[in-house]
Each structure stands twice: as C-alpha cells, then as structure tokens.
Amino acid sequence: MEVRLDSPRIALIRRLFEYMEQDELALAAEELLRNAVDEVVLEPHVAHGRQLHGHEEVREFWTDFAGQGRQLRAGVYSIAEEGDSVVVSGWVRTIEDGRLADAQSRWVYRFDDDDRVVSARVERA
Numbered sequence: 001m002e003v004r005l006d007s008p009r010i011a012l013i014r015r016l017f018e019y020m021e022q023d024e025l026a027l028a029a030e031e032l033l034r035n036a037v038d039e040v041v042l043e044p045h046v047a048h049g050r051q052l053h054g055h056e057e058v059r060e061f062w063t064d065f066a067g068q069g070r071q072l073r074a075g076v077y078s079i080a081e082e083g084d085s086v087v088v089s090g091w092v093r094t095i096e097d098g099r100l101a102d103a104q105s106r107w108v109y110r111f112d113d114d115d116r117v118v119s120a121r122v123e124r125a
Helices: 008-021 025-034 054-067
Strands: 036-043 071-082 085-096 099-111 117-124
Touching (some): 008 025, 008 099, 025 036, 025 054
Antiparallel strands (some): 085 099
C-alpha cells in the first residue's frame, strides 16, 4: 500500500479538485477562501480573463455562475509544487446554455509563506 504524504499546499489543491470533479463549486470556493488571503486574486477559466478580487467578489461570481444553471467540472492529470506555487495540469468541462465544452488546462495557485492562497489563474494547455 502506497502512502502519499502531500504538502499542505498540494493537499489543499487536491481537495479543491475533488470538489470540482463532482461539480461542487460552492464547496470548492469556500475551501479555497478558508485558505486564502483577504486580497486573493482569482482568474477562473469561466471568467474569460476577468480577475476576481477578494472573498466577496469570488463568492458573488460563483453564486451567479451556478444561479444561471451553468456547470463546471475539473480534474487533475498531474500536480506539482514549484517554488511558491502549485501547478496542476488537467481537464475542465463546462456546460453553458446546453453546450458542453472540454479543454485541457493548467492552473497555477500561488501561496504566501503561511501557505495561504494569494492568487490562482488558469491557462489553456
């Protein structure tokens, strides 16, 4: 039996992706915000380049997203800690207005010295 000893940063990101893989965006967002600085800056895939600043804007964005009947799922192919960041390669699936879209993506979560998320952005792979 293999025992995986993840750093706190990788363990957090794995939890976020477990929620996202199950389309539990509200749980993922709250888990992220519990572990983020107040001034966190996020750039989600579905924000189309828009940056979200702070806890309230992040909550509002995901509440509006779900309220419009949109869905997002994401999963991990690989995950690695690189300096002050955790980099994830994986897939994302969105369902919007009855249209399904799949993409390969790369996420970069940057942390401070207290292991709190400072920023997160997604890039098309």
